[in-house]
Amino acid sequence: MKKIHLLILKSFIRPFLSTFIIVMFVLLMLFLFKYIDDLIGKGFAWYVILELMMYASATNVAMALPLSVLLSTIMTYGSLGENYELVAIKAAGISLTRAMYPMIIIVSILSVSAFIFSDYMLPVANLKYFSLLYDVRQQRSATLLPEGVFSNSFPGYTIRVEKKGADGQALYGVIIYAKDQNDNNNSVIFAKEGKMYRTPGDKYLVLKLNDGIRYEESAGDIGYNNRQRMMRFRFKDMEQKFDLSAFKLSRTDENGFKSAFQMMNLKQLRDYKNTTQHQIDSSKEASFRMVAPYIKFFVLPKKSAVAKNVIPVPAPQLKVATLIEQISAITNGASEAKSVQSLLNDNITKNADNASNIRHSLVEYQKKYTLSAVCIVLFLIGAPLGAIIRKGGLGLPVVVSVAFFLIYYIISTIGEKSVKDGNVSPILGMWIAIIILTPIGIFLSYKAITDSAIFDADSYKKFFDKKIFNRFLRRKPA
Structure with missing residues (x-):
């Protein structure tokens, strides 16, 4: 059993490292293509560009790690199936579930490491990256005297x-x-x-x-x-x-970037959420206190602190003798009503901005957990999928892994946007991709354990020949 576990681990580590490096390299090239105009021709020292690339690579781990886990697991179990090693393992009386034990432990360690990285290291990397990128983009061109200009x-x-x-x-x-x-x-x-x-x-x-x-x-x-x-x-x-x-490159104070949610850890995000929510509640209570004296009859929640201290004030009886005094009283009342309305609109706008900031902070809060969860879910998809398709290398596994990763990325992006817009709750929006992919992983695991030929074209051909075409021929009149 130990030799089989060692075989599987050796088969996984090499493709995982190679795919992780390749994905990080591709994402780094995309970064360079995006900001090439801000880097070239400004006379930066080599270590400045190297430092920026290092921080950019750290920020890409959240995308590179899940894709690498998916691709490497498909390649590992696909190669084992292609070389009939999985057949030998099953012939020895070892089920696929037991053969996946070492991989489950390794992926669990990777998930915990991803959580620690996203909570402790990623906020620091984001702070260094965005502050340095801002200074680089603000830097003047080193081409001081161009020709003919x-x-x-x-x-x-x-x-x-x-x-x-x-x-x-x-x-x-x-x-x-x-x-x-x-x-x-x-x-x-x-x-x-x-x-x-x-x-x-x-x-x-x-x-x-x-x-x-x-x-x-x-x-x-x-x-x-x-x-x-x-x-x-x-x-x-x-x-x-x-x-x-x-x-010369002048560095901006990094404290000016610490207010962004990407630069916060879990504790800072929780503190921000609690503080901002307290501001919203205080603003609502203040709005009630401001409006209460102008309303004769109104209803407040029984749990509200304002309802305990508010006494309904009867409408004043205006005793005006002339038309001018009536117009003056109405004008003063309208002016005061507009003033109260303006203050309420300001509070509403401020509360809406605070609520939007809370949603954005909750997005970053949930991302730190979803990064770990998605590694496990993609492993549940990749391992049985590789055992089913039985193809190793960088051919079919790359196509299948990219397809599943795109599905995850598109769903998670839609869910994140919906959370930021306030259409869905933060938990549902940030976990919707994992909720959808988990049953797929369980289904593929079941098919792999039962040796189902889910990707075998001949099995589908036989099914259509026996079940459909034969029935059609039977019903055909003589």
Whole structure:
């Protein structure tokens, strides 16, 4: 028995690791394709991009792990069935259920590890990932002086380079517009050629210009026109220095991202839900207290704290002598009613936003449990499915696993959206995919244990020939 368990475990570990790495690689490539424009040409150090890719990989575990479990179990039991090893195991008097014991233990360990990862490590990875991605996308391009384009990369200057040399440092046809405090272009430099280089530490960009001329306009001695005097300077060599501090990656404080639900663990999500729900209840009680004095007869729940402290106030008897006093009283009442209505609408809007935030927090709360549960459910589908189809490798198992995973992903996405919209309860919406797939896994397990040829085309052909076509031929008149 121990040798059989060891055989199954060895058959599972290798495809699991290989499929997990492949899926993570594919998801990482999708990430790079999505944000390639934000990463290329900004002069990032290699370790910054590597750090971002590492955090992005951590956030993809929630999708890669269930798919890897499904695919690897189909490949494992499919390969065992294809090589007639399952037949030998059953011939030795060992049922498929007993042969699945080591796999059940391994998948259970993976599920517990997935829960621990989603509760402790994933919030930290999300915080690091989204904060670094935000800083990367806000970073300016490192292509400071593109050819044939007026560049505004440096504040207070507009620079155009007609052509660059092959080394990327030689410049030809340089034009530099310098702006004053009033954002006026009162100074311009023309140079036939030049060279650019960076100072040590990338603090400044230096343009060493040759054979040029500078035009500068300034205010005269009389009057307020800032373009009464123009000066022209010719030079053979001149250096212009530009600050590069704005082009370095500046990190944003991570505390500004901690309020997102993806960066919270279970305890933080529970505390947020309880605090926000208390705010909603307090707002409702305050709304009752505000409206109660203006209503003569109203009904409150008996359990409400407001109902104990509210005394019905009879409608005031207005004794007005003139039409003007009547109009004034009605106008004041209408104005006060509009004021109360405005306050109530504000409370309703605030409560609706808080309720929406609670639903979003409950989505993240349930995700930490569904990640563990879906690994077990997909194993219940993959193991019997592999034993039934009896095909190993990356052919048919990939097609079948991707089909089932797409079913799970589509159903879970629809359920998550329904929860966020408030159409279904958080538990039903987040667990609907697992509720639907669990009977399928149990059905496939039953078929695998009873050696049912559920994917055998010949069995279906025989069924139609015997049950349908024969009956049709019997009923055909002679």
